[in-house]
Amino acid sequence: SQKIEQNSEALNIQEGKTATLTCNYTNYSPAYLQWYRQDPGRGPVFLLLIRENEKEKRKERLKVTFDTTLKQSLFHITASQPADSATYLCALVRTGANNLFFGTGTRLTVIP
Amino acid sequence: GAGVSQSPSNKVTEKGKDVELRCDPISGHTALYWYRQSLGQGLEFLIYFQGNSAPDKSGLPSDRFSAERTGGSVSTLTIQRTQQEDSAVYLCASSLDGREIHEQYFGPGTRLTVT
Numbered sequence: 001s002q003k004i005e006q007n008s009e010a011l012n013i014q015e016g017k018t019a020t021l022t023c024n025y026t027n028y029s030p031a032y033l034q035w036y037r038q039d040p041g042r043g044p045v046f047l048l049l050i051r052e053n054e055k056e057k058r059k060e061r062l063k064v065t066f067d068t069t070l071k072q073s074l075f076h077i078t079a080s081q082p083a084d085s086a087t088y089l090c091a092l093v094r095t096g097a098n099n100l101f102f103g104t105g106t107r108l109t110v111i112p
Numbered sequence: 113g114a115g116v117s118q119s120p121s122n123k124v125t126e127k128g129k130d131v132e133l134r135c136d137p138i139s140g141h142t143a144l145y146w147y148r149q150s151l152g153q154g155l156e157f158l159i160y161f162q163g164n165s166a167p168d169k170s171g172l173p174s175d176r177f178s179a180e181r182t183g184g185s186v187s188t189l190t191i192q193r194t195q196q197e198d199s200a201v202y203l204c205a206s207s208l209d210g211r212e213i214h215e216q217y218f219g220p221g222t223r224l225t226v227t
Contacts, residue, residue, distance in 0.1 A: 004154070032213055043116070043203050043218030044155070051213070089155070098168065098210045099145060102155040 003027065004103040006090060012109045013080055021075040021106045023090035030092040033066055034100065035075050038087045047088075048075075052095075080110045114138070116219035118204050124225045125194055133189045133222045135204030141217070143210030144187050146179055149221070150200040158202075161187065162210045194226045 007022035023033070032051045036044035050057045050066045050073070057064045063076040077084050087107045091100040117136040125131050137144050146158040157171040161181040172178070176194075181187040191198055201223050205216040 034215065036218075041220070043205070043220050046215035046217070049213065049215060091155075093213075098143070098162065099157040099160050099171065100147075100155070100216065101157065102147075104152075104154040 004090065004092060004101055006088075006103040006106045008106055009104070010107045010109070012111060015080060015082060015110050015112050017080055019077040019080050019084070019108055019110070021088050021090075021108065023073040023075070023103055025071050025092055028071070028092055028101070029095050030068075031095040031097075032093055033064075033073050034091045034093075035062075035064055035073075036089045036091060036102075038089055038105065044089055077108075082110045082112050085109050116204055116206055116217050118202075118219040118222050120222060121220065122223045122225075124227060127196060127226055128193055130190065130192045131194055131224065133191075133202050133204075133224070135187045135189070135219060137185065137187070137204070137206030138217055139185075141206035141208055142184065143207040143214075143216075144181055145205045145207075145210075145216060146187070146189050147203045147205065148200045149203060155203065158189070160210060191224075194224075196226050199224055199226045 004025045034049045035047045038044040048064045061078045065074045087105040089105045091102045119134045142163045144161040147155040159179045160168040176192045179189045201221040203221045205218045207214040207216045
């Protein structure tokens with residue numbers, strides 16, 4: 001069956017360090033992958049999108065990589081801040097489909 | 113401009129009752145999506161509307177669930193004869209055009225509790 005796994009439910013890191021979140025998928029042929037941030041009681045907010053033919057995308061302190069051979073995406077937040085504390089969701093769109101398939105998310109806590 | 117809005121923000125209903133959840137997408141967005149987020153679970157796709165095309169209903173969990181989108185704008189998700197397992201946060205999202213690669217903009221969700 002199709003599956004999207006995010007490496008851990010929760011991740012704690014020290015302020016200033018780089019947070020690395022992992023998204024692994026099986027039995028998909030994704031056209032592209034997106035990362036969203038979700039704060040408690042709110043809907044997800046789009047952060048970054050990476051296409052299947054792209055290896056890396058950056059936006060300010062954020063970086064996403066996409067390895068279709070390993071079936072994995074890594075999401076990095078450099079110089080992390082307490083305000084980065086949230087749940088981060090990866091989502092795939094399969095080739096030929098229109099809707100997003102989401103992972104269960106990783107709850108990141110940045111400790112001051 | 114205004115984002116995606118949903119109403120009500122919270123809904124408590126008794127098992128067996130019908131409920132209607134409303135979504136107002138961003139003006140000009142032709143694609144509208146409904147998702148469900150249960151406690152400890154990821155977002156689960158329910159239904160997708162693109163313009164005036166027939167919706168993609170492949171994610172609806174049972175025939176008790178239905179949705180409409182009137183005039184290509186506002187959408188209503190209806191759950192008939194609610195069950196306790198329907199308790200979840202129902203999220204609506206819209207995007208500029210679902211046939212192209214665009215990010216989705218989510219509303220704040222409706223938290224449904226079935227007692």
